[in-house]
Amino acid sequence: MELRTTLGTLADPHSPVEPLELRNLPASRLTEDLRTMVRIRQAEAAVGDMVESGEAKCPCHLGIGQEAVAVGICGALTARDRLYGGHRAHSQYIALGGDLTAMFAEILGKQTGASKGMGGSMHLYAPETGFHGSVPIVAGTVPVAVGAALAAKMDGSDIVAVPVFGDGACEEGGVHEALNMASIMKLPVVFVVENNLYSSHLDINLRQPFDSVARFAQAHGIESEVVDGNDVVATRLAMDRLVARARAGEGPGFLEAVTYRWRGHVGHREDIDVGVRRSSDEVAAWRARDPIRRLVDALISRKDMSEGEFNAMTTHVQGEVDSAVEAARQADYPPVKALIDMVYAHAAGGR
Amino acid sequence: MAEMSYADGILEGFRYLLATYPKCFTIGQGLWSPWYVGTTMKDLDKEFGKERVIDTPVSELATTGAAIGASLHGYRPIVIHPRMDFMLLASDPIVNQAAKWRHMLGGAVSPAVTIRSIINRGGEQGAQHSQALHAWYAHIPGLRVVMPATPADARDLLISATLCDDPVIYIDDRWCYEWTDDVGPIEEQPLEVQGPRVLRQGEDVTIAAAGYSTRLALDAAEALAASGLSAEVIDVRVLNPFDPEPIVRSVEKTGRFAAIDGGWSTCGFSAELLATVAEKVAPQKLKAPSVRITLPDAPAPTSKALEDVYYPDDRLIAERLRALAA
Structure with missing residues (x-):
């Protein structure tokens, strides 16, 4: 087996962008995928505005530009599956159907939040959707998801666990332990890497000898696919294949989805000064590979949608986002007793 | 009342839990060759099967993290760290994950994992084969930390820990294994009512x-x-x-x-x-x-x-x- 090392044109924003292939997928489903991508983008833009105005204080990591990965992978899952996120997890939370008001309320530290106002942007929880928690310790949820897969296997179920992490997390030892363990125990887990070519601070070429991280899956004998993460259709179809294998008991999978974040690591700014190669030109080139616009263009060229219909969708989603933000603003903060009562299963210090 | 050693107390605790609770399993290095842990887990794999007494790769972090993940979905795992010194490699899952998930995710999550850690010192084993780090773990809100001193507690605190909805660090000491005492029958006790x-x-x-x-x-x-x-x-x-x-x-x-x-x-x-x-x-x-x-x-x-x-x-x-x- 030849080791895959380079992403080639997938990582080059100046390579020509091919029109999205819709592969005969029905307009209804693609339109829903588009709506979810728009919802993620506009919700995250609203979070960015709240950070900029000072209304949101907790660290917020925006995934604007990466929406197709979340929508592509979550489309392959059901609410019974078990997804675990990292610090940049708003997109997966929304793609699985997480409540927008609860997300904004969580970011504002309100008790109606997804985690009762105890977690903020980096700690979301919506198990009824399949979103089983996100944490900012890089790679922190990867072994946890392997355990969720172990439980699914012991139960004899066809549930699949999915840790979502980044290219930076692939430099953490825990990821390699988790890959090895999932492989040797043949667990139903699909590892998803959003390779956005930057960790918090540094270009992947300054951190790793090669820019494709799927080689780590190959090393552990795990089936892997590498896709254009700004192509929601390709991402979805690859995830479908890996999830089907895992459900059938054929072992773990690994999806590397190559994408790019338009904003900085944290907060609302672009942070072009972070990372040696990340320049204004590079950000602009990647913005031209906008996963939302590519899908819209393909839908319009297949006559599934008009520009006017897309604009109407955008306006409608903005209304949802605005009213969710407003509802979150009106909610109460957690009671002071939550500080101690939630430490242990049994309140009052656990005794 | 019957005479029981501390080591047998631990073994009896495991046997009771595995026999009584189908969702209980134990996982860690050396469980299929349990001289790693003295006689405290002898033949558990033969009695309860290798699916519930799981030997693992040399990966403290992933093993502990995976046990936490399984505990989030209805299981009662007991992770084994045959030496506390090596458990430091699992500090993130223990301190950042197990201890925090309930609080930071709003109170509804139960990382009901038990992490058994063994103090194994003396015999000229030196700096990395000797540590007793109970104070580190006891410092962390969200972790429960127990240290049995008697044969009865060796058994009963293991049972209480495993049945507890919170993450528990259970620390036993190889220097205790030979002690014997008269021990009564098992009565399940909630951990939260136990104390000095x-x-x-x-x-x-x-x-x-x-x-x-x-x-x-x-x-x-x-x-x-x-x-x-x-x-x-x-x-x-x-x-x-x-x-x-x-x-x-x-x-x-x-x-x-x-x-x-x-x-x-x-x-x-x-x-x-x-x-x-x-x-x-x-x-x-x-x-x-x-x-x-x-x-x-x-x-x-x-x-x-x-x-x-x-x-x-x-x-x-x-x-x-x-x-x-x-």
Whole structure:
């Protein structure tokens, strides 16, 4: 087996962008995928505005530009599956159907939040959707998801666990332990890497000898696919294949989805000064590979949608986002007793 | 009542849990060749199967993290770290994940994992094969930390820990394994009602300790009795959440306090015990400054000459307690 090392044109924003292939997928489903991508983008833009105005204080990591990965992978899952996120997890939370008001309320530290106002942007929880928690310790949820897969296997179920992490997390030892363990125990887990070519601070070429991280899956004998993460259709179809294998008991999978974040690591700014190669030109080139616009263009060229219909969708989603933000603003903060009562299963210090 | 060793107490705890609770499993390095852990898990794999007694790759972090993940979906895993020193490789899943998930995700999540960690020292094993780091874990809100000192607790605290909805660090000590005692039948007890227990009544001095140090305290009390001094011994048992009241009540009676601990002094568990007395016992009730007997603030040595002075022995402990009680 030849080791895959380079992403080639997938990582080059100046390579020509091919029109999205819709592969005969029905307009209804693609339109829903588009709506979810728009919802993620506009919700995250609203979070960015709240950070900029000072209304949101907790660290917020925006995934604007990466929406197709979340929508592509979550489309392959059901609410019974078990997804675990990292610090940049708003997109997966929304793609699985997480409540927008609860997300904004969580970011504002309100008790109606997804985690009762105890977690903020980096700690979301919506198990009824399949979103089983996100944490900012890089790679922190990867072994946890392997355990969720172990439980699914012991139960004899066809549930699949999915840790979502980044290219930076692939430099953490825990990821390699988790890959090895999932492989040797043949667990139903699909590892998803959003390779956005930057960790918090540094270009992947300054951190790793090669820019494709799927080689780590190959090393552990795990089936892997590498896709254009700004192509929601390709991402979805690859995830479908890996999830089907895992459900059938054929072992773990690994999806590397190559994408790019338009904003900085944290907060609302672009942070072009972070990372040696990340320049204004590079950000602009990647913005031209906008996963939302590519899908819209393909839908319009297949006559599934008009520009006017897309604009109407955008306006409608903005209304949802605005009213969710407003509802979150009106909610109460957690009671002071939550500080101690939630430490242990049994309140009052656990005794 | 039947005579049982501490090591057999642990084994009986596992056998009870695995036989009674189908969702209980145990996972860690060496479980299919359990000389790693003395006789405390002997033949569990044969009795309960390799699907529930799982041997793993050499991956403390992933093994512990995976057990936490399984606990989030209805299982009651018991992770085995045959030496506490190596458990440091699993610090993120223990401290950042298990201890935090309930609180930071709004109270509905139960990382109901039990992490068994073994203190295994002496025998010239040296700095990375000897550590007793219970104070580190007891520092973390969200973790429960238990240290059995008796054969009954070796069994029963393992059961309470595993049935608890919170993450529990269960720490046993190889130096305890041979101790025997009369032990009654198993009665399940919720961990949250467990706390420090007076093992020996006395009037002149209070000694508090946990795990193997409790045995040192009992031996010291015996030696003091020969000198006409009466020591009260409190076995802490549950280090976090820590209930100081039994110690406070005892010291209010005796007026003198000593802590014996198998860790280091600086920021060690003995410091927490002395702080309890400093904060909660009125100065006029104290007849002497409190004393703590711990390891010297140095890594464990290998050379026999150094090892002999590293671990506090009965003679030294009795000497210091006699000075305190005088």
